[in-house]
Amino acid sequence: MRVYEIAVVDGDGIGPEVCQAALSVVKSLPGLDGAFAFKAYLAGAQEYRRSGSAYPEESFQGCRNADAILHGAAGLPGVTYPDGTETGIEFGLQTRFRLDLYANVRPIKLRPGVASRLRDRVPGDIDYVIIRENTEGLYAARGSGVVLRDETAVDSLVVTRKGVERISRFAFELARARNGAPRDGKKRVTLCDKANVLRSYAFFRKVFNEVAEQYPDVEADYAYADAMTCHLVERPEFYDVIVTENMFGDIISDLAAVTVGSMGMSPSAELGDRNGFFQAAHGSAPTIAGRNVANPYGTILSAAAMLRWLGERHQDGRLVRSAAAVEAAVDASMAAPGGLTMDLGGRATTRDVTQRVIDNLSRASAAA
The missing domain is CATH 3.40.718.10 (Isopropylmalate Dehydrogenase)
Known part of the structure; x- marks a missing residue:
């Protein structure tokens, strides 16, 4: 069985929370044990503060060689280059340009339960x-x-x-x-x-x-x-x-x-002829970082897009079916009482949402 290498870049602000939420969902998928090797890399504004580079060459090489890239969010207020431009966005921009990810795919869909x-x-x-x-x-x-x-x-x-x-x-x-x-x-x-x-x-x-x-x-x-x-x-x-x-x-x-609904409902896929980069389109929202209130649905749906892209690219029906299962689990989570996060007018936490999606995946697998 093929093992897909996924480069994981948490990033800044709420990035680690939403990225790890999406990873938890992917890791919970039935029938995919051993299908992925997740490798973490550093990039973003915090990394610029630490090392002086917003996108270390080691991270770029890891992302280039991986089967897909999953990202949380990047950027912090006031962390800029001398010319005033942001350091955090360097990761996304350089990944696009250097890997020729020419198609940015942003689905806009009103989902159940969302006003x-x-x-x-x-x-x-x-x-x-x-x-x-x-x-x-x-x-x-x-x-x-x-x-x-x-x-x-x-x-x-x-x-x-x-x-x-x-x-x-x-x-x-x-x-x-x-x-x-x-x-x-x-x-x-x-x-x-x-x-x-x-x-x-x-x-x-x-x-x-x-x-x-x-x-x-x-x-x-x-x-x-x-x-x-x-x-x-x-x-x-x-x-x-x-x-x-x-x-x-x-x-x-x-x-x-x-x-x-909100920027939290905005998954995206950035695709080239070889590489794929997946993240929600929202920013790093540092004012709510670490409070367990960030909306992870966009990143979870971005992970579903990653699964579908990998499945179609490698003719792996397991991944295509898993992508559909994640999307269905998200819809079921949002449609149920208490499934909406703060930005959508609800009170569900980041961890609440993650567990709801995982539970819905488990129930669907048991019913099948």
């Missing part, structure tokens, strides 16, 4: 995926921007044909595999851009359209980024798959997460 911040929305109304191009765009300028004479600062927005082609194709292939938008069942890919203002985004749209022609069974749709912030509030049921540039994807996915 949407949008009036009258119920589970089934909101179910779409944001595909964020992860290695180009404005964030590609990280570390290479220019400050002239303390008077002018410049960062460049980078868009390449290769980058747009592969992220657009990824989005259309995902739409083909999904059930369509909740409103009308149509398989649809919406491009979010500012093609009316900047040539870089107009070029992104041009290449997107070339790829769209290869998918006549999937509807191509368009929305400017400013309008998209309205649409995700007013008509979220219209959307199936949304694809966008790096910074826009960062912004609209945070807004979208709040519509389905």
Whole structure:
């Protein structure tokens, strides 16, 4: 039986709590004894304080060579480089760029038991995926921007044909595999851009359209980024798959997460041709670290995405079935009385949620 090596980086703030919660769930899965080798690595703002490096080379090599990477959260207030940029985010950014994790997959789904911040929305109304191009765009300028004479600062927005082609194709292939938008069942890919203002985004749209022609069974749709912030509030049921540039994807996915409860409900997968990096999209929330109140659902769902990706990549049905089991256990936990955490209006603790999910997995296994 294959043993999958998982690089585990707890990170900062609530990172260790939510990461270890997800690991406890994975370790409890029936039928997977001995399937994983978990190896811990250091990275983040606390590591920068300790060693002077936010991402030691040993940690990078371990992450690069692992079958998958599971992360908690990173960053601490005031822990910055001399130029004022955060040290904690170095781990995520460098992992994306150095391992070419070009597709950031952020599912937005209203789950049972959660009250949407949008009036009258119920589970089934909101179910779409944001595909964020992860290695180009404005964030590609990280570390290479220019400050002239303390008077002018410049960062460049980078868009390449290769980058747009592969992220657009990824989005259309995902739409083909999904059930369509909740409103009308149509398989649809919406491009979010500012093609009316900047040539870089107009070029992104041009290449997107070339790829769209290869998918006549999937509807191509368009929305400017400013309008998209309205649409995700007013008509979220219209959307199936949304694809966008790096910074826009960062912004609209945070807004979208709040519509389905909170940032704690925002799993993500960052995928390349070889490597996969899995974490919740929320921050490190240092003000609640160590209080046992952090919402671990996003990280647990990210671990489920890791299982599915590994299972599909290696044709291992055990992992695909386990991913579905974890998602079902999360839904059952949230739908039951007392299953919501503080950020969702409930009182369940981090440990409460973890144990609920594990118990639901055990009950489902016994019933089967």
